[in-house]
Amino acid sequence: MDLGHPGSGGRPFLYVVVCAAGVAGGVGRLVTAAQQRNWDVGVVATPQSLDFIDRSAVETQTGHPIRSAWRRPGDPRPLPPPDAIAVAPATFNTINKWAAGISDTLALGVLCEAYGSGVPIAVLPCLNAAQAAHPAYRESLERLRGMGVLIGSHEPSVQPGTGGADVFRWEEALELLTPKPVS
Ligand SMILES: Cc1cc2nc3c(=O)[nH]c(=O)nc-3n(C[C@H](O)[C@H](O)[C@H](O)COP(=O)(O)O)c2cc1C
Numbered sequence: 201m202d203l204g205h206p207g208s209g210g211r212p213f214l215y216v217v218v219c220a221a222g223v224a225g226g227v228g229r230l231v232t233a234a235q236q237r238n239w240d241v242g243v244v245a246t247p248q249s250l251d252f253i254d255r256s257a258v259e260t261q262t263g264h265p266i267r268s269a270w271r272r273p274g275d276p277r278p279l280p281p282p283d284a285i286a287v288a289p290a291t292f293n294t295i296n297k298w299a300a301g302i303s304d305t306l307a308l309g310v311l312c313e314a315y316g317s318g319v320p321i322a323v324l325p326c327l328n329a330a331q332a333a334h335p336a337y338r339e340s341l342e343r344l345r346g347m348g349v350l351i352g353s354h355e356p357s358v359q360p361g362t363g364g365a366d367v368f369r370w371e372e373a374l375e376l377l378t379p380k381p382v383s
Pocket of ligand 1: 291295
């Protein structure tokens with residue numbers, strides 16, 4: 201994965217990695233907030249998450265095709281390489297597989313490679329309390345933190361479900377990716 205190529209208009213390019221959580225349908229809010237902060241945005245969706253999002257609305261909003269599968273050998277890259285990545289919402293499943301180095305979706309492939317490429321990543325976990333209680337999840341977060349991944353505040357919900365996109369803290373991903381002034 202080569203880095204450092206700006207998106208359209210010379211703007212930095214942000215990948216928004218979307219997983220199959222109930223709030224995923226609200227990802228347009230993150231796209232809007234990122235564009236307002238001068239990011240050119242492309243969405244990489246897990247295959248499962250495609251059922252949760254309005255694909256054509258997101259593609260119209262970003263001006264880029266949603267990627268969810270690997271391109272065929274010889275096909276051009278549909279998106280420029282990322283300058284940063286926001287994983288939102290991040291599921292229990294994808295967090296644990298990413299930490300374990302499993303790369304069986306394009307989204308996981310992008311995330312697993314980004315560490316070695318030095319691309320900054322912010323993740324907003326979205327899961328319920330029963331999932332969060334699993335010891336593998338705590339270990340995964342520790343491992344990702346140790347890899348330099350920026351982890352958002354996460355209040356596991358009592359019930360998994362479809363609502364909540366309006367209260368999900370989408371912009372926290374951008375706040376985490378904004379360099380803090382040196383004091
Ligand atoms: C309506 C609905 C809502 C879901 N919400 C969540 C969620 O908030 N967090 C989560 O970890 N899994 C949730 N799931 C389960 C995931 O969709 C499932 O684990 C899936 O395999 C995740 O795939 P992915 O990580 O590749 O996107 C939900 C499933 C459904 C049907």
